[in-house]
Amino acid sequence: MSINVIQLIQSALTDGVVQQLGSRLGLPPEATRKVFATLAPAVVAGLMQKGATLEGARSLFATILSPEVNGHIAEQLPQLLGSTGGVSQLEGAGRQLLERVLERRVDALSDEVATQTGVPAHATHALTGIVGATVLGVLKRHFLEARGNVGQLPTLLGHQLPLIAPHLNDSLMAALGLGGLGGFAGSVLAQLKAVSSHVDHPTPAAKPGHPSQATVQVPADAVVREERRSRGWLWWLLAAIAAVLAFLFLRGCQGEQSATRANADAAAAAQPASAAASAAPAASAASVASAVEQAAAAPVPTRDSQLSFTVDAAGKPTLTATLGSEAERKQFIDALMQRLGANNFVANVAIDADTKPADWLVRLEGLLPLMALPGAEVKVDGTRIELSGSAANAKLGWLDKLKSLFGASYQIGSFNVEQAVANATESFRGAIKGLLAPDNACASADIVKVLNLQVINFANASNQVPASAREDLNQSAQVLAACARNSKAVKLEVAGYSDNVGGEQANLQLSKKRAQAIRAYLVKAGVPADSLIAQGYGDARPVASNDTASGRFANRRIEFVAQQ
Incomplete structure (x- = not known):
């Protein structure tokens, strides 16, 4: 049941699909290909780690066969990417599935891919979701057509290691929370093998012979039941050991018939010891089997210290x-x-x-x-x-x-504030292009996601809108005003936050004044006043630790929130 998952992904991401995505995200085709070539092996590595425990393999298999995964994504990608809304929907669904499978946010992976490829972060974040949806989709298609079961998943994933290893590095592995590449490559195959040996591998049902029935598929919500593999082979082995020991014992008894009764008594006394010795392999084998099972079932830590x-x-x-x-x-x-x-x-x-x-x-x-x-x-x-x-x-x-x-x-x-602002500006200006397109659906979730990419770096203790943020705010106003003209007004809360430096009340008042200043700027730039409200929250709801400069920088933010 071995397949080349990377090859299947490449087959789905045709030149036409790459050009579509490139035009939507403002990337040349070669940059889009470069991101795919970096992302796909990393995503597969994450799936391998997930499948390296019994519970992880079961959970991953259930997700692959879930209704949320599109088993026909390879053929449908051109249609799914036909609009900006379609790209956003596919990205969101793919990221959600990927984060469910990996049990962690994938922003760190997207950021690392941006660093390694030189592609703006907004584009790598979008492509991460699309790659995730594609990987899971091609796996679902394969398992449905091959009538596969959960016991075959760890083996299939293990076969991918030599295919993806040349494209991985320590930084990508760290972004996935998997430690170094050497440690991962040295342990994951043994873990996958152990999991595979403890999951039943039922014989697939014979495929219908009639051509018209060849495309019949397992329902998408099917869950393959698994039982412990029978240990009949172990009992046969123990029985053979006991027989050999009995034969040797009897032969020894026959050779000592002329010995004294004391010797005979000693031999008889030795019989319980022989029986105990014959039982020892059984106990040892059972202990080993139990240890292997416990090791395979033990959860693998996923979070970084x-x-x-x-x-x-x-x-x-x-x-x-x-x-x-x-x-x-x-x-x-x-x-x-x-x-x-x-x-x-x-x-x-x-x-x-x-x-x-x-x-x-x-x-x-x-x-x-x-x-x-x-x-x-x-x-x-x-x-x-x-x-x-x-x-x-x-x-x-x-x-x-x-x-x-x-x-x-x-x-x-x-940490460098100027560089952080420059990176955020680059990400925002790449992402806002999609919202400025004439076919923008004005979906509040999409707009909020993009607007929150911009960083408004107020001067210390000031609520004056900084010059560095005005161009980005002008583009934000352009999007919101266009939606309002098309009777698709998006209602937003402009929320101001601070770090924990200074007094609580002073921070609360400053965050409110900054939110009001941003609202006033957007209204002056053409956004309907009744579509925006402003509120300050001080140092509440921090998004990072205030222990470091980067954390405080992240907490001093203007956040746009969609209103009903």
Whole structure:
């Protein structure tokens, strides 16, 4: 039942489909192909990891056969991509399915693909959903036509490793939450094999001979039932071992008929030991089988370990971490106690069994000096390290020191506000093109998604609309005004938020004034006043940790929310 999933995906993404998508997203065909070539192997790797546990394989198979997955997507892509609304719908459905399967958001993967291909992030985010829908669709088509079952899924996925490995790298694997490529490639095949051996493989029913019945398919909501594979072979093996031991025992007895009764008694006394020895292989085999089953059924952690800390003016750090075990927590706290002293730090450590081992713990010694540097801010997310505050001061050289210490498997950088704004502007201006098209359906969900890509970077303590945001706001107003003229007015709330620096009431008032300033700007640019309301929420509902500059930057935001 082996297939080449990548080849099936390439067959679905024909030149015509690539050109359609390129024109919708503002990309040349070669850039679109480049994104597909990077995304597809990464998505398949994510499915392999999902299928590497018994429950994961069952869940993945059920999702593949669910009604939400389009088994005819390969033929229908040209029609599905015929409009901007169709692209958005397919993207959204694909991302939702992919996130359900991978049990994590796929934004990190989309961002990493954007980094590696040089394609704007808005385009890679859209293509991620489309690739996800296509991968699951071609798998569904294959399983339906081949009358496949869940027991064949891990084996099929295992056959993809040599096909996708040349196109993967540590950064892509980290974005998927799978650690390094070497560790993944070295363990996933054994895990898939173990799962496959513990799921029944029923013989497929014979296909109808009449040509007109050859296209009959299993219903899309069919769930293949699975039972434990019979262990009859094990009992036959144990019986054979017992027979051999009995034969040797009897032969020994016949050779010792002339021995004394004492010897005979000793031989008789040895019989229970022989019986125990004959039972030992049975116990051993049963233990091994049980251990294999438990190992195969054990869930594989999916979340990256986390660490962030800020250091106050007196050099005392406040640390927040999420680790996978009590042993890691103890190792972490012991290192802090030894280096910093019991009363010289504040640590909040959460234990989450779904968190992968913290590779950075073995390199913690290199981070400890930063924990005493006043004004330092550090965030560790799996294999990504971000420096801000005094830790990002180029004169202190911490960026180069950590790169040398952690090696190429880690992505280490410092936060830069100007670069963050520039990246957001690029993503927004690429995405807004689709909404400016004459056939824009004015779907509020699509409009909100695009408008929230823009970053309005107010000056400190100011509610004056920054010059850097005005062009993007003008384009936003153009879209909203056009929808209103076409009797498709979109009603939005302009919500203002702040970080947690400063007083609560001051932040609340400033966030409200900023939201009102954005509303007033859009109304002046032609948006109907009755379609917009403004509200401030201060530091409520943070979208990131306020421990780092990038987190505070993300929390200081204007957010557009669709209103009924």
